[in-house]
Amino acid sequence: xxxxxxxxxxxxxxxxxxxxxxxxxxxxxxxxxxxxxxxxxxxxxxxxxxxxxxxxxxxxxxxxxxx
Numbered sequence: 596x597x598x599x600x601x602x603x604x605x606x607x608x609x610x611x612x613x614x615x616x617x618x619x620x621x622x623x624x625x626x627x628x629x630x631x632x633x634x635x636x637x638x639x640x641x642x643x644x645x646x647x648x649x650x651x652x653x654x655x656x657x658x659x660x661x662x
Contacts, residue, residue, distance in 0.1 A: 604654055606647050618646050 607613050612623050622636075624643055630636035 602658070604651060606650065615643055615646060618642060 607624075611625065614620055614623055620639060620643060622639060624640075627636045627640050627643070630640065
């Protein structure tokens with residue numbers, strides 16, 4: 596019937612040491628999430644989260660364009 600489509604989208608393992616240099620982030624993502632209320636670190640995590648959502652939106656847009 597070909598009625599079910601499944602896709603897995605993974606940016607990386609949560610506890611990895613990725614730095615997201617593609618958006619200018621030189622600090623490790625996981626380390627930043629232990630921000631202890633530090634506003635600068637919270638903002639950096641927000642930048643990374645925004646980037647991840649933008650990448651997911653890009654994937655969905657590309658998938659929608661495929662016939």
